[in-house]
Amino acid sequence: MDLVEVLPDRLHMLRFSIGQAYLWQDGGALTLIDAGHAGSADGIERAIRSLGLAPERLERIVLTHCHRDHVGAAGELAVRWGARVLAHRLDAPVVRGERPVPEPVLLDWEVPLYAHGLTAPEAPPTWVDGELEDGDVLDFGGGAVVVHAPGHTPGSIGVHLPAHGVLFTGDCVAGVGRVMLGVFNVDRAGAVASFRRLAALAPAVACFGHGDPWTEDTAKALHAAAEAATA
Template identity: 75%
Template sequence: MDLVKVIPQRLYMLRFPIGQAYLWRDGEDLTLVDSGHAGAAPEIEEAIRSLGLDPARLERIVLTHCHGDHIGAAEDLAGRWGSRVVAHRLEAPVIRGERPVPDPVLLDWELPYYEHAMTVPQAPPTRVDQEVEDGEVLPFGDGAVVVHAPGHTPGSIGIHLPHHGVLFAGDCIAGVGQVMLGVFNVDREQAQASFRRLAALAPAVACFGHGDPLTADAAAVLHAASTAEPALP
C-alpha cells in the first residue's frame, strides 16, 4: 500500500493494488472514505501512525458503495477502534451481507478488466451504523454533503466538502489514464447522469476510487469529461 499526500495536513490517499481509500483529517479526528480490501486494516493503521496520528481517533468510515475493494477492511477497523460505518440506505443491506452485490452490465471491453477486479478478496459482512440519504451532512470537513450518485451501484454516493472544494467520487468517475465514467456499472445511463451531477459541483480537488486525484483544473476537466460523448479507452 502507498500513502500519498493530496492536501498537506488534511487529505491523504491510501493506494492498494486495486483501488484506494482516502484519509481526511480534522485536527486529530480522522475520517476514512472507503476502506480498501479485506485484510488491509493493519496497513491502514500503520499508515495512520506514520503520520503521527492515532487510529483510535478514526471517528467514521464512509463507504461510497458496496464493492469489496471499498468495504473490505471496514468491519475490522470499526471493530478495533469503534468507528461508525456510514453508507447509503440502498447500499446498506448489501454491505451487511443481507443481499447480493448487484451484477454490472458489462461492455465487451470491460470483461478482461472485470476478471482482474474479481481477484480482490471477498469482503466480510460489514455493519452499517448510519444509513444516509442524498443531501445529508456528515460532521467532518466542515460539513460533508452526501450526494446520491446511482448507476455504478444503486446506492453509490459521492461526498462533497464544499468548504474545502473537495469531492470524493467513489467509482462513479475514474481517473485511470484519463478522467472518464467509471466502469462496471449496473445502469450506464444513470451513471452518466450521476457523473454530470458530481461534475457540476465544480470541485478544486476530485478523488476517485481508481486513478490519481485530480488537483489541477479539476472543475474544468470534470465538466469536459462529463459532457463529452462517452468514448472507449
C-alpha cells in the first residue's frame, strides 16, 4: 500500500493493489472515505500511525458504494477503533450482505478489467451504522455534503467538502491518466448524469476511486470530461 499526501496535514490517499481510500484529518479526528479491500486493515493502521496520528481517533468510515475494493476492511477497522460505518440507503443492504452486489452492464473493453477487479478479496458482510441520503451533512471537513450519484451502483455517492473545495467522487469518475467516466456501471446513462452533477460542484481537488487525485484546473477538467461523456 502507498500513502500519498494530497493536502498537507489534511488529506492523504491510501493506494492499494486495486482501488484506494482517503484519510481526512480535522485536527486529531479522522475520517476514512472508503476502506480498501478485505485484509487492508493492518496496512491502514500502519499508515495512520506513520503520520503520527492515533487510529483510535478514527470516527467514521464513509463508503462511496458497495464494491469489494471499497468496503472490504470497513468492518474490521470499525471493530478495532469504534468508527461508525456510513453508506447510502440503496447500497447499505449490499454492504450488510442482505442483497447481492448489482451486476454491471459491461462494455466489451471493460470485460477483462472487470475480471481483474474480481481478484480483490470478496468483502465480508459489514453492518452499517448510518444510512445516508442525498443532501445529508456529515460532521467533518467543515460540513461534508452527501451527493447521491447513482449509475455505478444505485447507492453510489460523492462526498463534497465545500469549505475546502474537495470532492470525493467514488467510482462515478476516474482519473486514470485523464478525467473520465468511471467503468463497470449498472446504469451508464445514470452514471453520465451523476458525473455532470458532480462536475457542476466545480471543486479545486477531485479524489477518485481509481486514479490519482486532480489538483490543477480541476473544475475545468471535470466539466469538459462530463460534457464529453456519452451513454
